[in-house]
Amino acid sequence: MKTRNIIAILAALPIMAGFTGCKSDDELSAVASKDMLIVEGGNIELRSGDELKNVTITANCGWQLNVIQDTNNPWNTLSVQPQRGSGNGTLVIMSDQNTSIFDRLDTIMLVSDGGLRQKIALRQKSGDPTINISSKTVNFTAQPAGAHLMTINSNSSWSIQTPAGINWMHVDKTSGASGATTVNVTADPIQTDATRSTSFTILYGTSSAEVQVIQTGMNSDDIYLSAPVDQMGFTAEGGEQMLRVESNAEWNAYIPSSVSWVHIEGMQEQREGRANASGVGNGEVRVYCEPNNSTNDRLTAIVLIAGTKNPKQVIVLVEQSGVGAPESTVTVGDLTSLYVADKSAEFRFSFTSDQEVIDYGLVYSRENREPTRWNAEVKTVGQGGFTRSVLGTLDNLEPNTTYYVRAYVLGKTGQDNFYYSPNVVTIRTSDNSREPGESDNPDPSLAPRR
Incomplete structure (x- = not known):
């Protein structure tokens, strides 16, 4: 009777070993109540600035871990050590700061030697919106050579806000997404010797950054x-x-x-x-x-x-003049063309006045057949005097171009104060420069001047 009981007990020993060992996945359901594998706090959460965190493991068996990465947002700087252990232990989690505006998500899979599995979610919170601007101050000369290239690097979307009423400074982009973006900042030429300045604001998240724009004026000696x-x-x-x-x-x-x-x-x-x-x-x-x-x-x-x-x-x-003051009597003679070249022409006229005149000269135009001081270019030849024989030259004319030219005298009183020659001379500049007195001269009998 005793012998039979001993044989029965010995026969049962391998079966009990199977229930108490940590050996295979097939036996997991049978051994789950025997393995203990606990991660303190359950799921793990890191702040955006955390770079190191220790997590306690309580276990009564051997274990190993595997990190399952989020392929949509890889967490390449994550390190979890050790990769395996036995019994109680500590996981050391290391990472760099999360500067992205998105959370980092990965999964740690812990597996006991007996096949017990525990899945733990690891999350690192997103960082605050940040921005890096290559230039906080942009400088331009009075005559800018081109655009200033400014790089905006941010982990969030951003927008540029320019001040109202500033129309001399321009940016080619007013918004952008996360990442690096180049913005062209330009300024119009300035036509004063005074320095002008403004600023624009870059908004990102709930924060903002200022960029100063300064343009120096002209050299005062050049004005x-x-x-x-x-x-x-x-x-x-x-x-x-x-x-x-x-x-x-x-x-x-x-x-x-x-x-x-x-x-x-x-x-x-x-x-x-x-x-x-x-x-x-x-x-x-x-x-x-x-x-x-x-x-x-x-x-x-x-x-x-x-x-x-x-x-x-x-x-x-x-x-x-006061009421009853005598009006000027000004007489302007005919205008005569002396010679015409490709870029210049010379004329002669005379005038007489009973009062000293203010100034006199030539008015000329390419469009208006009856040029006046109000619709044409003005070349003042002289000032003052009562009687003059005037020799006047027009320079910087366009070659091969027709011009309408008239003499004028500005008196002190009279109808609009302006008096004109009774005739308008029409000239056409030549293709190439010629000597006065050659065939382009309206009066070829005039001898060339040397």
């Missing part, structure tokens, strides 16, 4: 300003005249605040609050004079200023 006349005359009836301004920069025109009978208006939008008129480059100022009901003459001045550091200044006197 020029002139007016063909230094005096303008009006009759007692008043009227309107145009004052031509020649410059390569921004300029402003002023009249004394106490003067109410003269008004000026620029051809450009007014740029400076205290100025009565403004312009950029060559332009004109409309001068309007109210009627003078007094018998007394009156006088004021228009002051033109360009530049701020070393200002250039031109003063033009404005004189108006």
